Amino acid sequence: MNQNSDSTGEQRLAPRPLERPAVDPGAAAVFGRPNGVSGAFSPTAAARLSPGEVTAVPPTPEALVSAFGRPAGETAVLQRPPGERADAAEDEALWAAESDPWRDPAAGAVIGPPAVAKDEDEEDDAETKSGPLLSLSDVLFGRRVKPLALGILGLVALLVGAAGGFVGWLVARGGDALTSDVTLAQAEAGKERPAGSVADIATRVRPAVVSIEVKIAQGGGTGSGVVIDGSGYIVTNWHVVTLEGRADQSAKISAVFTDGTRTEAQLVGTDPKTDLAVIKVKVTNPTVLQFGDSDKLQVGDTVLAVGSPLGLTDTVTEGIVSALHRPVVAGGDNGESPITYDAIQTDAAVNQGNSGGPLVDSTGALVGINSAIRSSAGNTGSVGLGFAIPSNDAKRIAEAIIRDGTVKHADLGANVKSVSAETAEGAQVVNVTDGGAAAKAGLAEGDVIRKLGDRQVRNAAELTVAVRQHQPGQTVPVVLARQGRELTIQVTLQSD
Structure with missing residues (x-):
């Protein structure tokens, strides 16, 4: 420039x-x-x-x-x-470039001292001296207050706060219409259970029913039973105590009552042909179930099944008698005689584990021993078809086992098969036993037995149950068809 x-x-x-x-x-x-x-x-x-x-x-x-x-x-x-x-x-030039950095673009920026310097005396006077600290009473009230007055003031504030909280609680409780202190009413008297109701029957029957546990070296099984005598006799199924015929002398049998009492049981005797057995336990004053008359049952009568289905002890199910005199045949494997009995059919729910338990009527009397179920293909549970051994047959067989240890059944002395044709329907004689009752009475091969005593015979199973309804040595009339003619002959039954 x-x-x-x-x-x-x-x-x-x-x-x-x-x-x-x-x-x-x-x-x-x-x-x-x-x-x-x-x-x-x-x-x-x-x-x-x-x-x-x-x-x-x-x-x-x-x-x-x-x-x-x-x-x-x-x-x-x-x-x-x-x-x-x-x-x-x-004077120094006002606009000299050497002394005026504001006019010189190349001059460096500097920070100079204050325009007016303070005197040292003024700085000493300006220093602030710390005074005495204020107490709480000075801050709150502007003057000192006695500690007693402060304590009384704090107590008053506490009481006022408590009273305010209590009033707020009352207002909150009264303002909520959905909550309140309430005591719900409860009926004093229990539900009425008239005599003969299901609950009344179950209460009287259940103490007489036991769960039966059988243990052997290779496993074990469970079932049910019912006390029939004050001495500790219990009737159950043959297949329960022998595990479907696998009899083992070392088997340990235990009976468990509904109150949890567990006791060891001894096997008194069995009847494989009717699937019945009797065991005995040592107990004091057990509840005993009385036998009823199974011959007086009618289709439609109310019945209850009690037992331990599927391991569920002390179970009660209700149903009706859906059929009477239904021949049931089971077993017969390995050359053994098949189980055959004249069953009571019921739709009361019966499952595995109910075997050996009681079927009782509306009075609580024993009318049957649950023994088998009928299931559809691939189904092992109840489908409403359960079968029980009639109490009249169970009573007679149990008495024989307790008295003699064994059971003798009437025997016809002939092998038969079921036939159904236009000319005849019943049990056809396949062969007769030498010296047996049929041979002595003159029955021959090919004869079709259609009636024995008062029982109509429509198949081989019905002939078996008809024969076992009689005693050995008893003479009964037999109606048969021979070469297109109907004959009636007298047969004196023998013992098996």
Whole structure:
């Protein structure tokens, strides 16, 4: 930047050169002065003045003169008088580049000391001295208060807070319509269970029913039984105590009563042909189930089955007698005599484990011993077809076992098969035993037995149960068909 010197020798900063860029003609046409105007002001105001006429400036308002004017008699002005220009050389140049960093772009920025320095005496006086600390009473009340007054004030505040909380609790409790203190009513008297109801029968029967557990070296099984005598005799199924015929002298038999009492049982005797057995336990004053008359049952009578199905002890199910005199044949494997009995059919739910348990009537009397079920293919559970040994047969066989240890059945002395033809329906004689009852009575091979005593015979199983309803040595009439003729012969039954 060029520098010039005036007459006093002071260096002055020259003004920057004036740069006037070329004006775009389009911009000049838009923003330029109108034609005939050469200055910055419109000539209309000056044109109204005649040559030599001067317009006077209006006087300054007195308020502005009073606020911003010179005091009376003051002649000083801000501009330096021309006569004092000669003394300016004695002072440092106001705009010297060496001493004015604000005018020198290359000068570094510095932070200088304060414009006015404080005296040390003033700094000492300015120091704040810490005064005494205020206590809690000073802060709260502006003056000191006795500790007793503070304690009383705290107790009053505590009581007021407790009273407010209690009132709030009462308001909250009363404002909620969904909750309240309530005591629900309960019936004093128990449910009425008239005599003969299912509950009444079950209450009287269940203590006489036991769960039977049989354990052998190769495994074990469970079933049910019913106490029939005060001496501890229990009747059950043959297949329960022998595990389906796998008799084992080392088998351990246990009886578990409904109250949890467990006792060891001894095997008294069995009857494989009718699937019955008797065991004995040593107990004091057991509940005994009385025998009913199974011959008086009718289809539709209400019956209850009690036992331990599927290991669920003390289970009671209800149903009706759905059929009577239904011959049931089971077993007969490995050359053994098949089990055959004249069964009571019921739709009371009976499952594995109910075997040997009682079937009772509406009076609570024993009318049958549950023994078997009929299931559909692939199903081993109850389908509403259960079979029980009639109590009259069970009573007779149990008495024989307890008295003699064995059971003797009437025997016809003939092998038969079931036939059904237009000419005859019943049990056809296949062969007769030499010296047997059939041979002595004159029955021959090919005869079709259609009736024995009072029992109609429609198949081989019905002939078996009809024979066993009689005693050995008893003579019964037998109706048979021979070569298209019907004959009646008398047969004296023998013992098996």
